[in-house]
Amino acid sequence: MKNYFSIKQAAEIVGMTSEALRHYDRIGIVKPCYRDESSGYRYYSEQELVKLQTIALLKSMDFTLTEIGDILQLDNLHKVIEALKQAEENANKKIAYLQYAKEKIKRAYTDYENKLNNIDTKKDNFFVMHIPKRVILISNNMEHASLKNLWNYHEHFYNQLDTSLESQFLFEDMAGMITTPEKSRLFAICLKYPSVEELTILPEGDYLCANCTEENKDIVLRELLHKLKTESNICPNVIVHIISVTGILQWSYQIQILLN
Incomplete structure (x- = not known):
């Protein structure tokens, strides 16, 4: 039948199952334009295929079938434009979140590959x-590193901003922790970033650093503070921890203390 497609053909074209098309027919979202009375076969035109492809796109953006049905039935162009x-x-x-998740997964498998190949990525104890x-x-x-805090920490900081400022900020894909008395x-x-009072400056300078894990962080920090006290008579008021996510459920730290 020219310019008409069986339910099987239509399903293959739009990447759906025949049962999905039957379901959309039952709930009235997309009905076949023609049904053969003798055989009961459903046939779809190109117009229905466009609607089916639109449904697939909207579902991928987490619209419910009810919301999709409302969009397809809108005859007010302003409302259609607003919905789209x-x-x-x-x-x-969704793209931003997937890209963020992809970077975390890449960082994780790179760390696992390094461990598998016995590559030591740590520097000297103190440098x-x-x-x-x-x-x-x-x-x-947020007072400490945790899986909940680190998985999507950028979202937390954007939510902390006034909505009028969100578009003016861009954050590095790296978490940190600052400790004061x-x-x-x-x-x-x-x-x-714009010029706002909420921001804090970590000054340029030479920092005494040490790499550590969650398990030995307190021990390494005590050793670092002892070294500063005995060798330079420095008792810092500010300690910076840069956090590196090294696996899906793992992270490590680089402690940084300003020397000058």
């Missing part, structure tokens, strides 16, 4: 490193 703009925004959020100025946004309430808080390093 929302779909685009959902798609952008001095010159670090440029860093602008950071300190968390209002008063408190410890996680922070994000700002790559792009």
